[in-house]
Amino acid sequence: MNTTSIVSWAILAVLVFWAVGAYNRLVRLRNSIGNAFAQIDVQLKRRYDLIPNLVEAAKKYIAHERETLEAVIAARNQARTAADHVRARPTNAGSVGALAIAEQALEGTLARLMAVVENYPELKADQTLRELSEELTSTENKVAFARQAFNDAALDYNNAAQQFPTNLIARLFGFKEAGMLQSTTSDEERKTLRVQF
Template sequence: MKKNLKPLIIVAIIIFLLVIPTISAYNSLVTLEQQVSTSESNIDTQLQRRSDLIPNLVNTVKGYASQEKDIFTDIANARSRLAGATNVSDQANADSQLSGALSRLLVVVENYPELKSNQNFRDLTVELEGTENRITISRQDYNTAVTNYNTKRRRFPSNIIASLFGFEEKPLYKASEGANEVPSVDFSSQK
């Protein structure tokens, strides 16, 4: 009877040694995937915060620079694209367009010294600047979470668990093409 029990114990130990790493890898992937989701939500929250600030900023500037209708239209269109973004790539492209439009708006502001001294405008720009910093940090946190998740997903033996349970690769948050270009503003039509 003892001889029959020995192979069962060996099989039980082998199964135990296979199940524990499988459970551990699965739980690690779930945790990292949740961190990616949380980081993505944090980006959304900060982008929404910026989107909520923009109408106040635009309305303040409109009173001083009403002839800059194209910039106001670009900002409104970019905000709409950002609100309608359905994935990280679309969101990054819309975010880049909105950032470019805001940069052009702030360049226009340079031509209106009385606007720059307006307390409401100064408060809004300080809030917007703080939000831009939060967005940058949220993007960095998201990319860190995605990198950790994708790395774990590709490592052995987690790659086997990832493919068995459908853990898909997550995209990094990347700026759209042309995002590093300085926006051009032409003041020659003024005056």
């Protein structure tokens, strides 16, 4: 073998090792997005489980506010379905966006429910409702932290997939941009959701 072929084989070997490393890094980063969503999913499931209990506690006091109670449950079910779609494909930007919209609707209906609660002193004083509200507030905080971890993982993945020369491997193997799970509620809506008794 002459020097030219040895150099050619060495360059080829370096390129193959680099390509394998780049591919494996993208896979690892994509999987970290799935893991980060799993952390959000735990908190979302907890929240989805708390909401029916909150509605049940409120029902005995505000039966004539049935429309609000039904809206909360419907929004919860839509958000849960959207979360199921993201769980199946956590890097799908469309699914992540749909979850953000569903979560915004859920947070809006919860805020309306809490506004109704404010109008009923006997409901406001109910120990079960207070405990559920505190649990929900705690869960909201955990969702916010988990959302940040998810977004950090998505950012790392997107950066790796978009930077040259790794973007060549990303395009070649179909690594798509991951969506960010952004908060869709304003600070004012968050204050409304956190009712203090």
